[in-house]
Amino acid sequence: MTNISRAKAYLLILLSLVPALAIPLLIRHLPVETRTHNIAFKAEKYGYSPSKIVVNKGDKIILKPTSLDVTHGFLLDGYSLEFVIKQQGINYLKYLWEDDDGKLNADWDKVSEIEFVADKSGKFTYRCTQICGNLHPFMTGELIVRPNSPYHFAISLSVWIVLSGLLLFQANPGERSAVFSRINLFEVLPGLKWLVNRRSFQFLVLLPGVVIFYLFILSSLWGSPVGNRNIAIIIVWILWWFALKAIFVPLGGRLWCMMCPLPAPAEWLSRRSLTAVHYIKKPFKGLHHRFSGLQRDWPKMMQNMWLQNFIFLAMISFGIILITRPVATAGMFLLILVTTLVLSLVYRNRIFCLYLCPVGGFLGNYSMASMTEIRAIDPEVCRKHKDKCCYTGGSGGWACPWKQYIGKMSRNNYCGFCMECLKSCPKDNIAIFLRPFGSDRVLKGYDEMFNVIIMLVVAIAFSITMLGPWGFVKAAANVTESRQLLPYLIYLAAIWGSALVVVPGLFTLTARGANRLAGKPASDRDMTLRLAYMLIPVGIFAWIAFSLPSVLINYNYIFSVLSDPLGLGWDIFGTADYPFNPFHPEWIPMIQGIVLLTGLYFGLSRGFLALKTIIPNSVARGKAMLLPSLFVLGMVNILLKLYMG
Numbered sequence: 001m002t003n004i005s006r007a008k009a010y011l012l013i014l015l016s017l018v019p020a021l022a023i024p025l026l027i028r029h030l031p032v033e034t035r036t037h038n039i040a041f042k043a044e045k046y047g048y049s050p051s052k053i054v055v056n057k058g059d060k061i062i063l064k065p066t067s068l069d070v071t072h073g074f075l076l077d078g079y080s081l082e083f084v085i086k087q088q089g090i091n092y093l094k095y096l097w098e099d100d101d102g103k104l105n106a107d108w109d110k111v112s113e114i115e116f117v118a119d120k121s122g123k124f125t126y127r128c129t130q131i132c133g134n135l136h137p138f139m140t141g142e143l144i145v146r147p148n149s150p151y152h153f154a155i156s157l158s159v160w161i162v163l164s165g166l167l168l169f170q171a172n173p174g175e176r177s178a179v180f181s182r183i184n185l186f187e188v189l190p191g192l193k194w195l196v197n198r199r200s201f202q203f204l205v206l207l208p209g210v211v212i213f214y215l216f217i218l219s220s221l222w223g224s225p226v227g228n229r230n231i232a233i234i235i236v237w238i239l240w241w242f243a244l245k246a247i248f249v250p251l252g253g254r255l256w257c258m259m260c261p262l263p264a265p266a267e268w269l270s271r272r273s274l275t276a277v278h279y280i281k282k283p284f285k286g287l288h289h290r291f292s293g294l295q296r297d298w299p300k301m302m303q304n305m306w307l308q309n310f311i312f313l314a315m316i317s318f319g320i321i322l323i324t325r326p327v328a329t330a331g332m333f334l335l336i337l338v339t340t341l342v343l344s345l346v347y348r349n350r351i352f353c354l355y356l357c358p359v360g361g362f363l364g365n366y367s368m369a370s371m372t373e374i375r376a377i378d379p380e381v382c383r384k385h386k387d388k389c390c391y392t393g394g395s396g397g398w399a400c401p402w403k404q405y406i407g408k409m410s411r412n413n414y415c416g417f418c419m420e421c422l423k424s425c426p427k428d429n430i431a432i433f434l435r436p437f438g439s440d441r442v443l444k445g446y447d448e449m450f451n452v453i454i455m456l457v458v459a460i461a462f463s464i465t466m467l468g469p470w471g472f473v474k475a476a477a478n479v480t481e482s483r484q485l486l487p488y489l490i491y492l493a494a495i496w497g498s499a500l501v502v503v504p505g506l507f508t509l510t511a512r513g514a515n516r517l518a519g520k521p522a523s524d525r526d527m528t529l530r531l532a533y534m535l536i537p538v539g540i541f542a543w544i545a546f547s548l549p550s551v552l553i554n555y556n557y558i559f560s561v562l563s564d565p566l567g568l569g570w571d572i573f574g575t576a577d578y579p580f581n582p583f584h585p586e587w588i589p590m591i592q593g594i595v596l597l598t599g600l601y602f603g604l605s606r607g608f609l610a611l612k613t614i615i616p617n618s619v620a621r622g623k624a625m626l627l628p629s630l631f632v633l634g635m636v637n638i639l640l641k642l643y644m645g
């Protein structure tokens with residue numbers, strides 16, 4: 001391979017777009033035969049049989065539904081088809097009629113079979129509308145009406161993006177993929193510097209979260225045991241999870257860590273202060289503060305992400321139980337709270353956040369891609385400043401609770417956005433910067449690489465478990481209700497095995513192959529870690545795509561629990577019975593596809609830039625990108641299949 005000109009690369013990219021669009025269009029216009037499908041349709045906690053119905057556009061579908069346990073519902077996205085399924089083949093079909101005033105009314109017809117024509121092509125989810133148990137929000141099935149053009153376009157465009165990337169890599173786009181470099185937000189947002197330099201700033205940001213958090217614990221323990229009737233479950237696992245993945249991480253990195261209520265009480269206890277700084281002139285153990293407790297340092301051999309990785313895997317092993325059982329969520333919060341308090345009596349700094357928090361692990365790695373950073377304005381000023389108050393503490397601010405020396409900090413991973421260094425720096429040498437997405441690009445150890453792989457594997461595993469149509473997978477994960485230990489153990493083995501052995505093994509082989517193809521310009525370790533960076537943008541966008549349906553489908557529960565936070569029959573704002581009315585659910589697969597393709601683009605482009613310092617030659621770099629590009633293409637296509645296929 002030799003360098004090609006940028007103009008030639010762009011021309012080839014444009015030309016290759018023609019078949020990328022023409023092939024799905026061609027498939028769309030192939031003639032298909034229509035026929036009638038008679039389907040014995042069974043509903044049973046928490047899935048349908050068949051879980052997937054595949055037909056051609058124009059086919060007639062006759063469903064003969066029955067429930068094998070409790071009453072279930074059926075609402076088909078994109079089609080105005082809704083019915084209730086009871087035992088012994090008794091069903092109630094919803095129909096709308098207009099009264100004399102032109103107002104639409106809903107009524108139900110008792111029927112034994114339901115007939116409709118699949119007149120729209122694509123993928124449509126059918127979902128339960130009757131609260132049938134703990135996993136009710138995940139009881140879904142899929143209707144695929146061929147030709148599934150959105151899916152075909154997504155596959156085709158994913159291949160086109162990879163081909164375009166490989167062409168552009170040969171044309172050496174360098175840093176030109178970034179539209180701007182860095183903007184000091186203190187210079188463009190008047191008042192921001194004043195605001196974040198207030199001693200009370202973090203406390204005031206934290207306070208509402210702390211109050212709400214303790215109310216959530218109470219509601220988890222004493223409110224409704226049904227997940228989607230309990231405010232803690234709805235706000236934490238639908239709203240917060242989505243906001244974390246789609247807003248906080250891409251825009252603000254560890255911004256959430258600044259306002260996280262979980263470690264706050266421990267920090268206040270350790271400092272014996274809510275806002276004030278206790279400064280001592282003579283340093284104690286290198287810092288100008290004395291904390292309560294033993295003030296030990298965390299053992300060096302555990303100063304990495306391995307514990308976080310295992311704790312995260314342990315947590316998601318009970319993922320479906322955690323997010324559907326309020327008492328399990330409360331138990332997890334209380335456990336974290338007690339752990340942070342105990343740790344603060346033995347160790348100084350945010351040990352839990354740095355080395356144990358399961359959420360903090362991926363927040364750290366994913367914040368490498370985020371569009372904000374806190375950094376020294378002029379590292380040279382730091383080099384010359386002997387006291388390093390940002391690290392050791394000053395009279396205006398606490399020593400960095402995350403053990404970071406900002407003069408040399410080049411990644412967001414372990415910066416908790418607490419703003420203490422801004423206050424402790426006497427040289428006014430620290431600012432908040434806006435930067436292009438995907439700016440920190442160096443993973444430093446295999447612990448971090450495993451973390452990004454675990455995150456991607458779990459995004460896929462959760463997509464299968466929670467969004468997929470397979471009732472047996474949900475039953476396996478839902479062990480406390482299904483009481484089937486063997487399927488649960490197989491389920492765990494599949495997740496742990498994929499996250500710790502299969503995918504890391506495949507990725508390592510891919511990276512080694514990339515190193516060989518490029519002429520071995522770096523050690524296999526360096527190459528593997530650099531290339532692993534590609535999985536961060538891909539992972540962030542995969543999690544956004546995964547979280548989207550829970551918000552767009554279940555947003556009504558947010559209104560309901562705001563009026564009735566404990567599920568006790570209150571109606572504070574008159575929204576307790578807010579109807580279940582998914583927001584354009586037929587658009588969701590398409591939006592997910594666009595989100596995944598965006599992640600693919602960022603993964604490839606930022607991965608290429610990550611290689612720059614170890615492979616200065618752009619031709620060799622282009623060769624090194626070949627196999628990893630195929631690897632991420634494969635990963636993205638697994639998710640495309642799950643969401644759109």
Ligand code: SF4
Pocket residue numbers: 376381382383385387388389390391406407424425426427428429430
């Ligand atoms: S206190 Fe300020 S100038 Fe000194 S090392 Fe820290 S950030 Fe740099």
Ligand code: SF4
Pocket residue numbers: 374399400401402403404406414415416417418419420421422
């Ligand atoms: S580097 Fe500054 S903002 Fe980041 S955690 Fe340390 S003190 Fe807080």
